[in-house]
Amino acid sequence: MGNLNPARSERPELNEREISYIILHTHFTRKQINDFYIRFLTYYPRGYVNFPQFCGLYSNELKHLSNSQPLLERLFHHIDTDKDGQLNFKEILFFKAISMPETDDDEKLRWIFFLYDTNLDHHIDEHEFFSLCHLAYRIHGKLLTIDRLNEFRFLFKKLDINNDRQLNLEEFIQLCQQCTYLLKLITPMFNKTSWNSKKSQCGVFSSTNELTSDRIDYLMNRTKFTREQILHYYQTFQKNCPSGHLSKSEFIDFYQKLLRSKLSEVYCEFLFHAFDSLAQDDFIQFDEYLIAIYIHSNGSTSREKLEWLYNAYDRDTDGFISYEEIKQIVDAIFILYDIDREKHSVAYISYEIMAILDLNDDDKISKQEFVNMLKDKELTSFLAPSFIKKQNMRAARLLHLRSLLQTRTPCRANSILSHEPSGPKMNTEIPGPKSKEFIKKLEKTQNPFSTVFVLDVEKSIGNYSVDIDGNVMLDVYEQIASLPLGYNHPSIQKVFQDPKNLSQLVNRPALGVHPTPQFITQIEEILLPVAPKGLEYVQPMMCGSCSNENAFKAICIWYADKHRDGKPFTDEELKSSMYNKAPGCPTVSLMSFEGAFHGRTFGALSCTHSKAIHKLDIPSFDWPIAPFPRYKYPLEANERENAKEDEKCLARNMNEHKLTQERKHARLLDCGRFFLIVGKKRPQ
Missing domain, CATH: 1.10.238.10 (EF-hand)
Known part of the structure; x- marks a missing residue:
């Protein structure tokens, strides 16, 4: 699982897939990669380079510039592909690889294109183009004259073949090949490159x-x-x-x-x-x-x-x-x-x-x-x-x-999702430094006493959660068991990306007042076919606690309606209900089991008995709590013992709660996992 507190002398190894990827995308051999890695960790034992360190490392390469700072800032941001504000070994190595003289010119031009595509839309528009022209002259300490700017403007329009006022990658490469003067100005990081003057494919085609x-x-x-x-x-x-x-x-x-x-x-x-x-x-x-x-x-x-x-x-x-x-x-x-x-x-x-x-x-x-x-x-x-x-x-x-x-x-090997990691991988202690930083921010708006770490939900997949420090953990919590298929399951993502479903999620319909046709169809085609036999009604809820709260209300309404025998509400019921009094608010009870957990909303909490910390300082209804019978298995071989267990639990319930004469004549209604005890006075 990895050492949570590695010693200073321990160095994380590059795995085989990482090495294969680097070899594919660079001219480096396996030995060169390993040598570079050892040297990198020797100088940067924390495993990354921050911006001041990058400037110290690379400014000497740009000493021929009058003002290298603006370019260093842009380079750092571009090389930092994961946008975490620091450069890891692979990011540094790929920059070194693209800077090598033997790297193909087209690869370098492609890299330059994305360096100056500041809005990341895979095009360089007029604003970005003229910004890079001004930047190039600024870092070289040159004056960009109106005449020269007009030349660049003419060149831009000439190469903008489809007249959309922006250059795609191919158009940009053609521009650079036709104007090597500008190319050299915008590529001082490749000052050792001898740009080959290629005949433009556009001119031939x-x-x-x-x-x-x-x-x-x-x-x-x-x-x-x-x-x-x-x-x-x-x-x-x-x-x-x-x-x-x-x-x-x-x-x-x-x-x-x-x-x-x-x-x-x-x-x-x-x-x-x-x-x-x-x-x-x-x-x-x-x-x-x-x-x-x-x-x-x-x-x-x-x-x-x-x-x-x-x-x-x-x-x-x-x-x-x-x-x-x-x-x-x-x-x-x-x-x-x-x-x-x-x-x-x-x-x-x-x-x-x-x-x-x-x-x-x-x-x-x-x-x-x-x-x-x-x-x-x-x-x-x-x-x-x-x-x-x-x-x-x-x-x-x-x-x-x-x-x-x-x-x-x-x-x-045993993963349903292909991107699921092979196992946990710990880079820092828990919580890591980035999580701690965000938890401090969280303290300003809420109490974070229960926060363990800060989740990177985009990188989490399947059974593994990933925190913002890059720690990969086997997750048996799964957001309080609400992700039975794990993180970022493609089938779930597909459902959420469906425009028909997206419109309902975005517009949050009040289903009880005006449901959509799609919702009615989905109930019929998705939920009812898998409903238990005999259950023909569907009432969607937001969570388990909400479901229990509404189940409580439903059984109470059902019981009161049954005894009202179809008669309308009386004035006494209407008025008393506004003051939490009977008969509008009847004195009925819900029986729950010891050790049960049915949620932490106000009503459900009265039926929850799993942890004291959940209930402390919160008023609860005075409802009966029954011991949960502990059966022996297999049931058919232990019928006598289990019958005695039932008798013991029922007797304890009657004795401990000392039910009043009213409750002795109460009616016990089986309500799934709950029992509704309804109090009714004996006629005088």
């Missing part, structure tokens, strides 16, 4: 029908097809698509024939997204068509195929595949191969895939993690159906699906 020499050269380099092959494909494309492009519907017709499935339209839409990768104009131009033909040919490598498919699955083009996107993919594959959803859960398979591919457990899959899938033949075969031989596809897919349903990762 054309949406016209003309196949220029530059286009042919670009396509030869991109696809490895010969000039003659490209010309042949071009003539075929022009013959079948005189308009010079394929629409989405035309593409789906074409690809359904390729997949030999009438059910594949949903999956074909994913592929259309990957085909339409250059212009992204909802049409497939010849260049895009040829690249896709190459990807599907034997000439392309497995890695090229998966990188292309990754673009198809990254629907929002944010550079990652999320759980929701994985679920859409699995759903499309289920449709494609007519897989029975009753037998196999889309949500469960999606979580299994996330558990296998998401090495660093950040709930998203990078391109490197996706391509790493090549090591798993079964998973590759399942997620890449367009690259698999077509013989008996449905049988093969079901075979791969069964394989996926097997336990794939040791750390999830």
